[in-house]
Amino acid sequence: MTAAFSTLADFRKRLEALPVADAAAVLAATERNGQLTKPPGALGRLESLAIWYAGWRGTGRPSLEHPQVIVFAGNHGIAARGVSLFPVEVTVQMVANFQAGGAAINQLSKAFGATMTVQALDLDHPTQDFTHAPAMTEAEVVAALLAGWEAVDPAADLLVVGEMGIGNTTSAAAIACGLFGGAASDWAGRGTGLDDAGVSLKARVVAEGVALHAASLGDPLQVLRCLGGREIAAMAGAIARAHDLRIPVLLDGFICCAAAATLEMAVPGALDHAMAGHVSAEGAHRALLAKLGKAPLLDLGLRLGEGSGAALAIGVLKGAIACHSGMATFGEAGVSES
Numbered sequence: 001m002t003a004a005f006s007t008l009a010d011f012r013k014r015l016e017a018l019p020v021a022d023a024a025a026v027l028a029a030t031e032r033n034g035q036l037t038k039p040p041g042a043l044g045r046l047e048s049l050a051i052w053y054a055g056w057r058g059t060g061r062p063s064l065e066h067p068q069v070i071v072f073a074g075n076h077g078i079a080a081r082g083v084s085l086f087p088v089e090v091t092v093q094m095v096a097n098f099q100a101g102g103a104a105i106n107q108l109s110k111a112f113g114a115t116m117t118v119q120a121l122d123l124d125h126p127t128q129d130f131t132h133a134p135a136m137t138e139a140e141v142v143a144a145l146l147a148g149w150e151a152v153d154p155a156a157d158l159l160v161v162g163e164m165g166i167g168n169t170t171s172a173a174a175i176a177c178g179l180f181g182g183a184a185s186d187w188a189g190r191g192t193g194l195d196d197a198g199v200s201l202k203a204r205v206v207a208e209g210v211a212l213h214a215a216s217l218g219d220p221l222q223v224l225r226c227l228g229g230r231e232i233a234a235m236a237g238a239i240a241r242a243h244d245l246r247i248p249v250l251l252d253g254f255i256c257c258a259a260a261a262t263l264e265m266a267v268p269g270a271l272d273h274a275m276a277g278h279v280s281a282e283g284a285h286r287a288l289l290a291k292l293g294k295a296p297l298l299d300l301g302l303r304l305g306e307g308s309g310a311a312l313a314i315g316v317l318k319g320a321i322a323c324h325s326g327m328a329t330f331g332e333a334g335v336s337e338s
């Protein structure tokens, strides 16, 4: 099998060639929604959600039966700066926990009928500390994007990507700052639970990284290379592949959305197949979602990552599609219209 892309320039070309939603399916779903046995608009956001999903699946009456959850794991050189409450060994230990079925995302995937896999990316070789050098070489970021691209099951009908990587909220904050500007302190949050002094240190580290790579910040894919991590690039690759396959995506927390933002900033429209599943308690997630123009389906105060918030939103999406595709129309049920 030849690789889908072998350079960042090739990857960008794949982004530029991504498909759009099926307009006929959107129309058919909109018409069906208008005929269902309920007052117009009474299912609130479930209605637009089902129509959006129908457009990407190319049918006015879709089903959601095979959600896929992929958790990517990577290690970060920046963790050596003391920007996480936890030691870096936790990344590999949690990978074992995911494999054994013991993490939160295992339970949520099971609860919502999703298949879940974990993919560890070169954990023995952390990325470079981005305050000294680019986090990844071009070959490394392309390999990680490709790992994500190839992990998506073409038979899936929904994708959730999650991550595990001690220090990765610092990398995500640096990406957000590199893409959208503002002060580093606007984007640095508590992650696993830093105190105020820890958050100040994190903001300084983010500011150093963004300053060092200032010349690269005009290109969002270089922002991903210089300030990102392997699991973050893999999430971006998987989200892009899902778009390529017209598989809708539910986005998770701050880290997932930082990964996703590099795609949207590189090629506007790259995230048209993605909805925000949940707004995380990580301070800057709400601002990042606002930059992406995405309103979260859930606001439950999680600050875990792993794909957990998005996995919960699978339940909401399943509810929307069950109503849309399963309800009777006024004509079928013999119910009088207004």
Ligand SMILES: Cc1cc2ncn([C@H]3O[C@H](COP(=O)(O)O)[C@@H](O)[C@H]3O)c2cc1C
Residues within 6 Å of the ligand: 083, 084, 085, 086, 090, 094, 163, 164, 165, 166, 167, 168, 169, 170, 190, 191, 192, 193, 304, 305, 306
């Ligand atoms: C036991 C444990 C399980 C986790 N699952 C997700 N994360 C989350 O915390 C990390 C990011 O926070 P920071 O940037 O502060 O290191 C990521 O690995 C993320 O997925 C976890 C963290 C821990 C400690």
Ligand SMILES: O=C(O)c1cccnc1
Residues within 6 Å of the ligand: 169, 191, 192, 252, 253, 254, 255, 256, 280, 281, 282, 285, 303, 304, 305, 306
């Ligand atoms: O929002 C997230 O993705 C997040 C927040 C804190 C820790 N880990 C992940």
